[in-house]
Amino acid sequence: MTEVIKARLLIVDDEVAQMQALCDTLEDHGYQVLGRTNGEEALVALRHAPFDLLLADLMMPGMNGIGLLRAALAIDPMLVGIIMTGEGTIGTAVEAMQSGALDYILKPFKLSAILPVLGRGLTMRRLRLENAALEQRVREHAAELEAANRELDAFTRSASHDLRSPLNAVLGFSTLLVNEFGPRIPVEQRNWLVHIERSAQHMSQLIDALMRLSHVGRQALSLQAVDVASLVRGVVDDLRQEQPQRRVTLQFGDLPETVADASLLRQLFVNLLSNAFKFTRNTEQAVIEVGCEPQGEERVFFVRDNGPGFDMTRANRLFDAFQRFHRADQFEGNGVGLSIVQRIVQRHGGRLWAEAAPGRGASFFFTLARAVEPLSPVPPISG
Template sequence: MTSTTPIAAPLARLLIVDDEASQMTALCDVLEDIGYATTGFTSGVEALQHLRKEQFDLVVADLVMPQIDGIALLREAQAIDPFLLGIVMTGHGAVDTAIAAMQAGALDYVLKPFRLSVIQPVLARALSVRKMRLEIAELQERLRQHVTELELANKELESFSYSVSHDLRAPLRAISSYSSILVQDYSQEIPDGARKLLTKVTANAHRMAELIEHLLHFSHLSRQVLKHDTVHIGEMVAGIVEELQKEENARPLQVSVGSLPAATGDAVLLRQVFINLLANAFKFTRHTAAATVEVGAKFEDHETVYFVRDNGAGFDMRYAAKLFGVFQRLHAASEFEGTGIGLSLAQRIVQRHGGRIWAEGAVGQGATFYFTLSPPSDAAVQPASTPR
């Protein structure tokens, strides 16, 4: 019985070019002995012809050769294979020229007559650089593929949004319109029970239309290009509070706004976050006798933590994870109106800004919503004194 030892794969495939045959042969032999696969030529023209047929990892070329010198050879070789790395060989008197060759694209150079202890680390370094460049190219290609896939997914999402907008809204409008016509034009013939059912049909059609509108809004925000401007949060919140208070019809509601540092982000999207959180605070304090809403901020771990706190209905912390789900609600629609998408929008916007959002609360004791944003790079943000 005989056994064969498997042949180890070469360390790398080297193309060696030197017009001095003895130098070329000696270098090929020495490098073959330590595990490299070598192919040698004394003609740069012939080496380039062979390179078009076979793939190599490195080309080691003499700097001064007839027909085509080492610099020109490396340029043409890299035009054939952009990932092929080149090393030039030169005598002691031509080091300046070798450096010029590196500026022209060679990775390194070795002096002739060569020594194995010198050329080995040069080859190892060149192979490491080649491996790194190949890995980067692979990552870039995968990134291009992912971008293509995302672009396709976005087109499909836009198509879906168009379908939702046109194909679903039309029958909903018909249901709502015909139900209203029945109630208005045939009220005498319709029994009270049937009239109540038709009223519920109309109300649910309106609610469905509202859900579709909010879903489209959620989809649009997810694809909107993000701006990175300095946003003056204090001025923004003051305007939002003023608008919301006008809608409250003089309901007794105490609102306090602390110092709110500027942030880096998209002003339109961040405004939506504060509108959603403040509108919730106003809504869920509606049945609270001495309703209060507080807005504040503090600086923590190189980011600003903003919060909106109220003393309203609150929620059970066991269900806190459901708060930010699309169309998730912890209160009955008969008690507090809404579609359950406002907090989902807020979460998506904050996450797109690189921040976090979370909530704390208790049933009947109110709720506090926190979220983080990065301050402007040139802002001297002072820690807020408001406790968490």
């Protein structure tokens, strides 16, 4: 049979007869009660054993009830204090609350008034203990996550280094063989070597992509006001310089200033716009649109293209690392770019999703939870 644990009350009142009567009455109602006649003795009791509630008389010689409550809370912050007073003024109640008391009860005591106050006090005590336990578990979990992240970071760096050493040997020797003995190597075997070299280069690119993905998760956020229009303009200019032969129509809507990590936000737009440029490569009249639309209290940024699109039935894995919806002989890539975009959006407390259809292009939308109103109007830029 489970033993019922009684709530522990500490009652402090310099009027001995009144204190003893209250102790006896509350013991009859199932409480475990200890009585003391002054604040000093009460604090000694608190240091020796925990209590759930402290009932302290307001007016006592030496340490009064408010002073006792403050000292008691310094010993046990979870303790719930109730002030007993015969004055019954609003000023007394306010002062008691300001000192940390949950409530107050008036003298002469009425059991019908005391018991509900004790019930509320015990509920508050339970909530304080549960919150403290929850906060402790959160701190422990955060410490475990931090340790796991450090181990993962160390493993990623070590694995990257350990993989690169044999990979560099494969690349180096295959290139050396082709360069030194190419003319004397039969065509079929020379093709084997070229294939080995290309595969090794692809693996090296995958390792680089993994390191970039890992770095996004480790990088501390440096939040600041970001001129999104200027940032996007810079990304587009870089892409045009890299592909001067491309004829792409860029359409820019309103791109309001927001609060974000500027370097991560730039990486986000680099990845989305690079994909848009890549997947419209075979489109006769390529069009890429960038903008922002208000949806309720959120701002939704988007990058839209009229490329080949994809089947939305597969979109549940769209942002997984190394997921590719097109063959490598159609469009190059390693399938990490959108994973990086998702991680950046998540780091900012936002959401990311896509809409597409085969042959009808793709649209990528994201929100940033830390968006703010622009400091000044930012006119749309035209392409």
